[in-house]
Amino acid sequence: MANAIELRNVSKIYRRYTHRRQFATLKSALLSRSLVRDLRPDETFAAMQNVTAAVASGRTLGVIGRNGSGKSTLLKLVAGITKPTSGTVHVNGRISALIELGAGFHPEISGRENVFINGIMLGLTKREIARRFDEIVEFAELQDFIDAPVKTYSSGMYMRLGFAVAIHVDPEVLLVDEVLAVGDEGFTHKCLDKFAEFKRRGKTILLVTHALGLVERFCDEALWMDAGTMRAMGDPKRVVGAYITDVETSEEQLLAAEDAKAKESATVVSPDEATTAVLPDHPVETAAGPADMFRATEGRWGSREIEITEVQLVGPDDQPGHVFHSGESLTIRIRLRSPIENQDFVIGVGIFNAEGVCCYGTNTSIEELKAVRILGDAEARFSIDSLDLVEGTYKIDVAVHKLDGYPYDYHRLLYTFRVKSRTKDVGIYRPRHAWRFSDGVAFDRVGHEA
């Protein structure tokens, strides 16, 4: 089958404005005789580099990638709104771009007239619009307001009308840029149904989105853009998987950097806190630790009679990391050092979510373990068989203290990790669960309809 969209060695270079250039005006350009020079870009930014891709007619391509990776530039190039700096873009058939909904609406005139004008802007004839008019209005759910001026519409109504017109242009190639966030749940479903209908009718769809599940379910192919280049293109499951892994890796790095920063600032603070804390007749300072328990600020304090030298989070692969999957195992490895033998100590762990809510906290004393001794280098492992937390960022506390609370070494929220989940459930804790149904109820997995 012929290709509906073809990009060959496409690059797009944007000018970047320096501060000085923003104030360049005609007058100053003329005065300094730099008119010609100022019109030439002096600093450039490649939004897209050497992209070659093709979408066969009738296929649905999902474009994914981080913010600023060139997804929207790709869409604009395909739509013909901007021209590539080099390379060629070729599109067969009528395009409708759902990039900015209702872009041509005039606020003063009625929805009815705007539908006609918008339709003509998108390439329809008056007769074609008249034929589809009722359908458009019904789709936008605006039967009662269609004769009111558009300026009286709510933003949702405005978007719905824009979407309805654009989708009824009956394009051969439909370009969609993250517009599914229009309207309520019901309208979103209607949009998806409409896209599915387009697919059935053999139209080509280019979908730019951050909804990875949608790409997996809905698209025939996925294209992963990264920093203006094409990272991968092919089977959506595979590409989305690779993308998620990549995002995790960079999140990993980010969290590692954050951890390092937190630890660094904590060690800066600790010396003088530590010195005050070692004074035995300083109950206020020793109490300061536990009293802080519910104030979510990072820090480290304690006498260091027993020191926590290292804390590592280890996933099922036995590698220290920062990103883990819900349902998998997690082990917190705590390395300790006690120069002199000590018999009064408790090791504790606490997990907090991003809002500072304590998800779980425990220590050896609570769990009725009586300390016998610690000497020299040692390691404690806190193993969680199944990390049943919902997706999000979590921080942990690790501490060694006396039975009465006097802190040896208290690490407050110094370690961050992220839990990833394929399910978008809410809350904090995900209990092990299953749905079971009697004969009267039937379900099918979404996206696996026969």
Add this chain to the structure above:
Amino acid sequence: MLGNLARLIRYRGLIQTLVARELKARYRGSVLGFFWSFINPLLLLLIYTYVFAYIMPRSLPPGQEPKPFSDPYPYALFLFCGLLPWTWFSSSLNESAGVLISGGNLIKKVLFPAEVLPIVTVLANMVHFFLGLPILAAFLAYYRAPVTLGELVWFPVIVLVQLLFTLGLALIVAALTVHFRDIRDILANVLMLWFFATPIIYPWTQAPDVGKWFVNVNPFSHLAISYQEVLFFIGPFGHWRWLLSLGAASVVFFLFAYFIFDRLRDTFAEEV
């Protein structure tokens, strides 16, 4: 470029609709609505007549007042012949300066031929000009102006030449304003100067000697003179050679302007 120019013909439906929208939207919400298209030029006419026929002559010592008005036709009529086309011209340019910027959403987010915007502006103002014509006609009839059919044939020609000239200028102004926003401010003053350098409030014969050369190279002078000769002055239309040369020049100028616009087209989406 020629391909794009040909494409413009395909967009005539769009241009038509947008002109209609422009006209509809302009007076939406006002009590008098469409009547403003008649009232505005009428008010302008009254002001200029009052200032130039009553106030200005009296401020000069007796015996020295200019006498362009000793003709059998009133000054107001003379003024109106030049003022009406000028209003079309100047509002077109003024609005064109901002039209690509205010229509930025269309250019950036929709596949939309940018030249349609200034063209629509010029055409919408032309419709206003046409709406002012009945008032002019009424005045002409009232004062029994010596308008002959032979002269009136020239009227559409003048309008066409002005349309081409205005379109060309509007395209250039619109395209350059995207890059140099200063043009919007400069333009108002340039147009003011241009207005006084054009024989609209004074007859061409009364132009000061120093300014004659200036008036002569000013393309709009020839349009104004043509309007005045056809509609106001007695005698055959003698300015036709000037008019036709200007017409030919306007065609070239329009093509040149379109060329410039076409060259800058791809920068709009990024600059707007």
